[in-house]
Amino acid sequence: MDGSVEDWLPSATIETLRERARLLGEVRRFFHARDVLEVETPVLGHGGSTEVQLDSLSTEATTPGGRERLWLQTSPEFHMKRLLAAGSGPIFQLARAFRDGEIGTRHNIEFTLLEWYRPGWALESLIDETEALIRTLLPGAGPRRLSRYRELFRDTLGVDPFTTALTTLQRLAAERSGAPMEDTDRDGCLDLLMSLVIEPQLGRDGIEVVIDYPPSQAALARHGVDAEGERVAARFEVYADGLELANGYDELIDAAEQAARFAEDSRERARLGRPAVESDRRLVAALAAGMPEGSGVALGIDRLIQLALGRASVAEVMAFTTPRC
Amino acid sequence: MASYSTNEFKAGLKVMLDGDPCNIVENEFVKPGKGQAFNRVKLRNLMTGRVWERTFKSGESIEGADVLELDMEYLFNDGEMWHFMKTDGSFEQYAADKKAVGDTEKWLKEQVVYTVTLWNDNPIAVTPPNFIDLEVAQTDPGVKGDTANGGSKPATLSTGAVVRVPLFINEGEKLKVDTRKGEYVGRA
Numbered sequence: 179m180d181g182s183v184e185d186w187l188p189s190a191t192i193e194t195l196r197e198r199a200r201l202l203g204e205v206r207r208f209f210h211a212r213d214v215l216e217v218e219t220p221v222l223g224h225g226g227s228t229e230v231q232l233d234s235l236s237t238e239a240t241t242p243g244g245r246e247r248l249w250l251q252t253s254p255e256f257h258m259k260r261l262l263a264a265g266s267g268p269i270f271q272l273a274r275a276f277r278d279g280e281i282g283t284r285h286n287i288e289f290t291l292l293e294w295y296r297p298g299w300a301l302e303s304l305i306d307e308t309e310a311l312i313r314t315l316l317p318g319a320g321p322r323r324l325s326r327y328r329e330l331f332r333d334t335l336g337v338d339p340f341t342t343a344l345t346t347l348q349r350l351a352a353e354r355s356g357a358p359m360e361d362t363d364r365d366g367c368l369d370l371l372m373s374l375v376i377e378p379q380l381g382r383d384g385i386e387v388v389i390d391y392p393p394s395q396a397a398l399a400r401h402g403v404d405a406e407g408e409r410v411a412a413r414f415e416v417y418a419d420g421l422e423l424a425n426g427y428d429e430l431i432d433a434a435e436q437a438a439r440f441a442e443d444s445r446e447r448a449r450l451g452r453p454a455v456e457s458d459r460r461l462v463a464a465l466a467a468g469m470p471e472g473s474g475v476a477l478g479i480d481r482l483i484q485l486a487l488g489r490a491s492v493a494e495v496m497a498f499t500t501p502r503c
Numbered sequence: 504m505a506s507y508s509t510n511e512f513k514a515g516l517k518v519m520l521d522g523d524p525c526n527i528v529e530n531e532f533v534k535p536g537k538g539q540a541f542n543r544v545k546l547r548n549l550m551t552g553r554v555w556e557r558t559f560k561s562g563e564s565i566e567g568a569d570v571l572e573l574d575m576e577y578l579f580n581d582g583e584m585w586h587f588m589k590t591d592g593s594f595e596q597y598a599a600d601k602k603a604v605g606d607t608e609k610w611l612k613e614q615v616v617y618t619v620t621l622w623n624d625n626p627i628a629v630t631p632p633n634f635i636d637l638e639v640a641q642t643d644p645g646v647k648g649d650t651a652n653g654g655s656k657p658a659t660l661s662t663g664a665v666v667r668v669p670l671f672i673n674e675g676e677k678l679k680v681d682t683r684k685g686e687y688v689g690r691a
Contacts, residue, residue: 231534231540279540285534355541355557355558357557357560357563365539368538369535369539369541370539372535373533374533374558415536422535422536
């Protein structure tokens, strides 16, 4: 056990937890008013996330099928998509999610995601709704600004994330971080530059929406083409006050493509020596049966509450962070 | 020496970086959504005292530094080196050079216990206790009603340190001093 028994105390004050409960009530009212159904899906699943950069937790359970390994979900996405395929219509959830190793002022291994899906909606409409939800909790936030991923890199760093040579990106990432980057791939370099250089400036005077991501950075999104003819993913991210709040996709609904991306992720995990994760065959089956086109978004509600209450870390708005659990 | 992975990084951990022993001051986990994770780390170089900011890929390991912080009593200065003795009853002695003693020189008093930082068994830093009792070696007599200097005056202590003291303090008095701020706290 890390820490001492003195850590029995909560990470948040009781007053903050009251505020948190009030804000969660506002979130629920927001969706009820829009006829979005609240759902609860399992924290455990036979499949987990194969995302290369996510580490999953798992447990074992005795089920009618015998002793089975079950994965703690890194987001409620797979189960919620299965509900969509089963005809649920628009749904939202305040779900517990688990990502191993993620602890810091902005992260906790166990955290709460607000995730919702809008069948039949284009990404632009969901961006508007995400902004409206955020403004419900941050009524004082400044205007919205829409930025393209590649323009942020061009303006801030003078490089193009799609076309600049990998060696140039590696050199830039090494300069900015002080760490060797020769063996880091394009997405790794872009992630580092995004985190260290660009992100702290995003949403400084309002709500900033970033769109047109490289396809490699959106495993579950549909792909399209931007104004410059570059293949981009139909993904958006929302930032406020330098904090990444939400990540939305025009959801991939092609079962074969989904299965191929799972397989590709698994190969990449193996290549990098990361532990294998069972992919979700039932999600692929649900897509094959037919999931309606539409958009979905996941929002880190702990971070939004942190901003709404003017706190310095997610720990200050959580009853007990993982080190205290 | 063991090596440490970024997920073991925490304030106070001693590691090697660019050939120098460092103390981790701060470790911040940075990760864009589903992107690659990094740790932004602030480290104090124990040789120079300078704070470095470095980024590591999460999961990366670096070598630990064989650094110990031990309580030692200050014995004497031989003109070149300052000699300290462990307080664990072993009577084991260590000699620290000018670089290791640094600014602490002005707080060194015989029989007082200091924290001596050893790297590979060699003293690299000496830290004074937060509060220390020292005698006033020299100070001008205070003039009543002189408030031009905020009612204080400089006093040179027996170890050479100069602190500002209230006007009523006289030579030969023992004072309690905060070594971190170099400030007078009160009469000892």
